[in-house]
Amino acid sequence: MAATTRGIIKSLLPSAKTRAAIGRRLSAVTGAMATATVAEMEARHTWFVRLDAKHRSWITLVAQAGIEGFVHWFSEPEPAGPSTMDVFGSAPRELARKISLYQTVELVRTTIDVVEQQIDEVMPRADRPILHAAILHYSRELAFSAAEIYARAAELRGAWDARLEALVVDAVLRGETDEAVLSRASTLGWGSATTAVVVVGPAPEHEPAQAIESIRHAATKDGLDMLGAVQGDRLAIILGGAELAEPDRAAAATARFVDRFGPGPVVVGPPVDHLMDAPASTRAALSGFRAAAAWPEAPRPVNAQDLLPERALSGDGHARRALAHDIYLPLAEAGGGLLDTLITFLDHGNSVEAAARALFVHANTVRYRLRRIHEVTGYGPTDPRDAYTLRMALTLGRLLKP
Structure with a gap:
């Protein structure tokens, strides 16, 4: 040749x-x-x-x-x-x-x-x-x-964008969000002017950059903005979109890419009004991520709100105040014997008949009050997990009330 x-x-x-x-x-x-x-x-x-x-x-x-x-x-x-x-x-x-x-x-x-x-x-x-x-x-x-x-x-450009995104996510999570950070987030494709949610989970063991891009693709298909970065052994994701304000919408969106995280709990923080307010969602998500080991049966992903008892026991003051002020106080102010009925019901092994006898009321009255407790607090006393949360709220409400 x-x-x-x-x-x-x-x-x-x-x-x-x-x-x-x-x-x-x-x-x-x-x-x-x-x-x-x-x-x-x-x-x-x-x-x-x-x-x-x-x-x-x-x-x-x-x-x-x-x-x-x-x-x-x-x-x-x-x-x-x-x-x-x-x-x-x-x-x-x-x-x-x-x-x-x-x-x-x-x-x-x-x-x-x-x-x-x-x-x-x-x-x-x-x-x-x-x-x-x-x-x-x-x-x-x-x-x-x-x-x-x-x-x-x-x-x-990809390497620079990844570094810039990591800096933006770090600034947002630490509460150092100013106009410059918002401008950088905008250059990375963040267009949401409304609700934001922070999701925290374990970082994947291999190819974290590919995992972030896969999550971005899934979020984009769902009509959401997304920023993400690996921070040590954690992967932090910020989602943006007005529909995230709907109940459980963030958890449903996260479920579509939860397998991109590493093994372990994935915690969804509460929705906040703007990217500037993301530190509040971050605080709850990180607290839930640290405390999730106490509830190994938790769903994946799990809302930080559903981890209030574990967060309170792990030292989260915000969780303790939430249990006392958002559950105990509304029950105490609602009247109608709701607080006494809850205490009696829990103290008598979650038995409607036993509580009725102790309260000298009809069993149907107890059932009615239990439904009202669910309406007031969002937690049903007959559900074992909810009953655990309500018990913790009673204890903390007594300790923290003025």
């Missing part, structure tokens, strides 16, 4: 002397080729015309550098693989952010089309087959170089 140089069969190339002669003839018309290329870009691509003069001049430099690079490569005494990275090095990095990869491919295609047309018009007939074969190989390398540049830019 004939020797090759990165796809070129050397035996098919003319001699170095012949290539040098063709190269000199080609070099004499590179200026005209560059001018014709820019004119063709203006005729073909409306988006090119809409660019400002600075960006059009950069693209002109790239086209000219590409044509000159082809001439230089073709004229080398010893043919080697064309080095096309220098072609794009003639333009600043800003150009890669101004035009897309698809637009860059269009420019490369237009440039090659014009060069091939110019070869047929201005070069001697004997030179044309050789130059057409060479430009075909050179254009392929040029396209690969463009793809490599954009791939590197995407990697750098």
Whole structure:
């Protein structure tokens, strides 16, 4: 098999002397080729015309550098693989952010089309087959170089976005949210001006970045904004969307990507009105995450509100006050014997008949009062888990009442 140089069969190339002669003839018309290329870009691509003069001049430099690079490569005494990275090095990095990869491919295609047309018009007939074969190989390398540049830019942008997202999440969770943090969150795609919820769970053991992107995809499909970051052994997710204010909506959304977390409890904080208020949801979610080990049978995910007893026992003052003020006090203020009925019912082994005898009322009266307790507090005394929460609320209410 004939020797090759990165796809070129050397035996098919003319001699170095012949290539040098063709190269000199080609070099004499590179200026005209560059001018014709820019004119063709203006005729073909409306988006090119809409660019400002600075960006059009950069693209002109790239086209000219590409044509000159082809001439230089073709004229080398010893043919080697064309080095096309220098072609794009003639333009600043800003150009890669101004035009897309698809637009860059269009420019490369237009440039090659014009060069091939110019070869047929201005070069001697004997030179044309050789130059057409060479430009075909050179254009392929040029396209690969463009793809490599954009791939590197995407990697750098992805890495920068991940670092920025981690900083934003950390600031939000620590309660240091200001206008600058909100602005950075907006650049990361956060558009919610209303309800936010914090979800905390164990970080996945492998590929946490992929887990975060998978969660982002699931949240986007659910119509929610999402920010996420790994903090030590925890994965913290912030969800945003007006519908999260609905009861259990956040837990239902989290259930769709809960398997992206590592093994262990996943706790959903309470909804708050704005991203600025996210520390309150964070505090409850982190407290629940620390205390969840005391309730291994808890659902996954579990609302931080459902972990109030465990959080209170683990030292969470907010949980203790919530049990006392949100459950005990409403019962005490509701009257109608609800508080006494609850105490008696729990003290008599959750037996309706035993409580009725102790209270000297009919069993149906006890049943009615138990339903009222559920309406007032949201917890049903006949449910074992709810009864545990109510018992804790009674104890803390007695301790914390003024």
